[in-house]
Amino acid sequence: MKQLLKLTGCLALAGLFASCQSAQQEANYQIIPMPQEMVTAQGTPFILKSGVKILYPEGNEKMQRNAQFLADYLKTATGKDFAIEAGTEGKNAIVLTLDAANENPESYQLKVAGDGITIAGPTEAGVFYGIQSLRKSLPVAVGADISMPAVEINDAPRFGYRGAHFDTSRHFFTVDEVKTYIDMMALHNMNRFHWHITEDQGWRLEIKKYPKLTEIGSKRTETVIGRNSGEYDGKPYGGFYTQEQAKEIVAYAAERYITVIPEIDLPGHMQAALAAYPELGCTGGPYEVWRQWGVSEDVLCAGNDQVLKFLEDVFTELIEIFPSEYIHVGGDECPKVRWEKCPKCQARIKALGLKSDDKHSKEERLQSFVINHIEKFLNDHGRQIIGWDEILEGGLAPNATVMSWRGEKGGIEAAKQKHDVIMTPNTYLYFDYYQTKDVDNEPLAIGGYLPLERVYSYEPMPVSLTPEEQTYIKGVQANLWTEYIPTFPHVQYMVLPRWAALCEVQWSSPEKKNYADFLSRLPQLIRWYDAEGYNYAKHAFDVQAEFDPNPAEGTMDVTLSTIDNAPVHYTLDGTEPTAASPVCEGVLKIKENATLSAKAIRPTGESKVLTEKIDFCKSTMKPIVANQPINEQYLFKGASTLNDGLRGNSSYRSGRWIAFNGNDMDLTIDLQQPTEISSVAISVNVAKGDWVFDARNLSVEVSDDGKTFKKIASEEYPAMKETDKDGIVDHQLTFAPVTTQYVRVVASPEKTLPEWHGGKGKNAFLFVDEIKID
Structure with missing residues (x-):
């Protein structure tokens, strides 16, 4: 966490993006999200300076509040105060007005001319999004006048549901922090705040009929250290929101045209509630507010009528606090x-x-049955339910909206059944995943690898659906689970700037999306992160490296780049590059052991150093083929991942490991000429909770012709025990020297997960990295 907050060695972006405080600066309409239509107009620019007024329709409180938001944003950008007045006409003014020209209620038109600016929309929400576009067009230049070129922007969102999820149950966040999260959403044109407020690890909302939910259920005695290490921090942890505080957050969001959708997860993820009221469980307890992460087997007793009454009582109070049409009922991982x-x-x-x-x-x-019961109760009270895609299991409740998180399969199935769908697949939109492969220099995360580019590449409309079925895809949301995110600066670091990529997926037309263009616009939005004091990840401004094994030449081909084409200096001996180090131009071809270090050097600062060790052995960069399938979900760059000289780190999803499931790892490496060898080694990544187990055996076969093989070494490994540690396990076979050209390496995964495991009876995954032949 110290690395996160100090950002040691990172580029001084405040310096990179500092605006010169000259007398006048120019606005730039290259904003995020990209508007649907933008036409540069002829004419003189409008000068935003002292004396400009903001006008709004008299008697319209929402528009008056919009005007105040705009004045506040302009104060941040320029340091100047702008007067707000009721009115609809005026020169040298920014006029906010309602105009029903567009049917989309969130659409807007922004017109800049020499004598003023007009922001019009069919609703106050549309005008608010026009204000956001004006805000993001401005340089942050305190003390300067701003020249705004003449332009006309006509814009409307692609999706009506543009969501961001926040788990405040695993870790608790203050009312002010939740409000800042909502402000961040407004900057990114989002309109649905999915608030996850109950969990096994803490019940965070006051329910007056059941006071023990917060008296007992909001407090855990301590918290596990790391990823269910078995070690605990010994520190009591708790926190909850009163109903008045929740209403305050709802009102704060509504002023920014954001609807709060609360989630009471049921019938699973209820251990904190069971700790408070053990009679609601199947065993009667005793239960504790869970101190570890994961999925508890203790859930609400579905055969107990008292449970149904409890849920009805809780939701009765919930709908008094949250006016949202939709209530999220969870339904996952039960x-x-x-x-x-x-x-x-x-x-x-x-x-x-x-x-x-x-x-x-x-x-x-x-x-x-339980989900249907609660849906009928909420429907009778004028509300609709949203549930995670597990609510498809056992039959879908009649009017339910499905939130598809386990990939897109659940969303596709629900749309085919003519149910509304919110796409939130973990494969693209789980922002508790790592943003970089360099996880050793990141704060701890749940795992995974989800860089900015992958988020941006997401297309929410499945091509497998008919045009009519696609109409049921109502929106897109990214989720933030906080098991490993204990502080609010860490929250901001995980979502920014990935929210920038997300909001363009949510808002902009797919045919207008272009990642290179998006990156060119990102620095302008980052200036606003700096101006608002948001903590954000800076990976997009670091050196990016593409590693491509080249068996034909026996080299690792490396391409180095930066977001702004800044010069990248490098060394191959592990020393830190300086301005005197060579600049990478074209492709680096590495054919022997090297420690590549690279750094972007800009006039305003230096980037973080990228370091990658490349180890060559007799199998490195040689042709390799898989004789049995690689698991498609974890194929990454395929078999060549296993002899590219790049060693995987602790994250098995980083792209440095490939997986086998249901069949052996079975590969043949062509050493390209008769070669003497005497050892073969592999590395296996173990994460038992994710069904990722060690190998059960390893064998080596050799051949002179690639057809007839002879086994020369093998070893069996014991089945894993529940007490075995996660992490990287190395296996090596040594044998009398043999000269051969073809080497076949076979390792078997655990075919059936053991009785003690939650996935008992299922196939385990085998994640393997470097095959080293010496």
């Missing part, structure tokens, strides 16, 4: 092991006549 043995649950299954079939178990159908 283990059924307690229900399978619970007499009450089994009696309910029998009474309802629920049966297992080839699609759903009777316990999955019991979960649908």
